[in-house]
Amino acid sequence: MDSSKDKGDLGEQAAVEYLIKNGYSILQRNFRTRYGEIDIIGRDEDYIAFIEVKTRKNNEFGLPCEAVTKNKQNKIIRMAMMYISQKRLYGLNFRFDVIETIISNDKIRYLRLIKNAFDADSII
């Protein structure tokens, strides 16, 4: 039986490979803060993208991207603000992306990148 952690790691690895293939450069993985962590921070041309990876073993409980709820979004936004502040990145363009994957039997069945999946309005 795959453990959830393994599946998660597999999913993240697949995500990273996919992003690199699509022209992103990876700036940081697993940026840890007291709210949680941001899975991947990458650079796509003019934008710095904060990417959340969601892995599931099937679609039974909905699409994986639907797990990125308002609450989760708010957390990610807060963490992003911390990153920006820490690295002093004011004045750059930012974006929130989501990668959803479905993995079963250690194989990647499905992977989708959603660029600009949500914006920072909810915080305000």
Next chain:
Amino acid sequence: MISKVYTCAVTGINGLIIEVETDISNGLPGFTIVGLPDAAIRESKERVRTSIKNSNYDYPLKKITVNLAPADIKKEGPCYDLPIAVSILHASGQIISDDIDEYLILGELSLDGRVKPVNGVLCMVADGVKNGYRKIIVPFKNANEAAIIKDAEVYPVSSLKETIDVLERNNDIEPYELMEDDINKISREYDDFIDIKGQENAKRAFEIAAAGGHNILMIGPPGSGKTMLARRLPGILPDLTFDEAIEITKIYSITGKLGMSGSIINTRPFRSPHHTISKISLVGGGRIPHPGEVSLSHYGVLFLDELPEFQRDALEVLRQPMEDGVVSISRVNGAVTFPCSFMLVASMNPCPCGFFNDPVKECTCTPTAIKKYLSKISGPLLDRIDIHIEVSPVKYDELEKESKGESSSQIKERVNKARKLQLKRYERSNILCNAQLTAGMIKKYCHIDESGRKILKAAFEKLGLSARAYNKILKISRTIADLNGEENISAENIGEAVQYRSMDRKYWER
């Protein structure tokens, strides 16, 4: 880059220029609207975002801040969609226009980028032009309304894309010309006095009411023709001037009652609300202030049928608007005023069963019931109605008669002449007709001779008239003299005028 685009808001029937400022900067992506937007405008975000995408433009993935200035006025309604969308496209460099700040842009957006009509366009265009904005982009369905204002260059649009074409002058678009035939004049055919058989007294009273702008109250049993008479009053009032028509149209514009392609209302409104109406619907108000029936009858007739059946507080709030000619609705942030210069026509039965004082039928009410019924009309309200008449049912012989009475146009001719005299007389004062005379002015303009004074004195003593009646009688006799084309008020005029105030004693014992 910051973009400034201009649009218009409406308070009362006046338009106010609103500046839509948009700033697009780097940072966490988001779209915020500031400047006291209401719920409808906060929803604009979704409509603006989708319209931009569906019109094949780029929606900027940046920090978008839109400010609606001045910042201390509440902004309401969906008419900011289009200017906000344009402002965002301009700020992100997707519209190139060097005179974008000379336009007023109005319209609501639907999700696919189409521009939808909004209310109050006439008010916005009228005041926009006054404030120096001659080029105005309006939704297609509001074009006829906007183009009535002569100095406006109206550009009707049906989509966001078309709006950009206009601003960038892509197709050398000409301003919209309103053809004579297009002017959808919303006219009503009024019922004609020629339909009424007999009732010569009542017709005469209405002629006097029309000539002097006097409010009129009819008392009579059911079926005596009170409603028929009231409906015919607008048909004998003088024609509207262009400015008056525009004011009426503005009020109907903000309530969305102009209809799809209506441009101007050029007949006097006739409103007849049911007696269950609330005081807010009658006079105006509501969370977002709306004009009431009194404003919808501006420069027209408000007919209150079955006056005692109306709610007491609804009638009480009528008094101030009748006096001032405007309704002032106060809110914490300021007052909104709507004009309401109307003529009041009221009708009532003399008692609950309707046959008090009827020559033929028996009245079945107790004296207390009658008194209670009549006291529903307060003194101060009665005070503002100059003419009181009794309307009795038409006798069978009259109904059968072939010969016709006068038509409305014949009566209107006399009314017009009398009105002209009044306009000339009151040129330097700020009133337009005899009904508006104040106590002080009555002394000046309603001078009576010795024989007139004798009649008045006799009437007072014999009929037990009140002080309230005195000024009314003078005003009415002034109008009667005007109808005769006479500058001097004769004793006969006064004699006739007395008839219209002699019921105070009979019904209200005042």
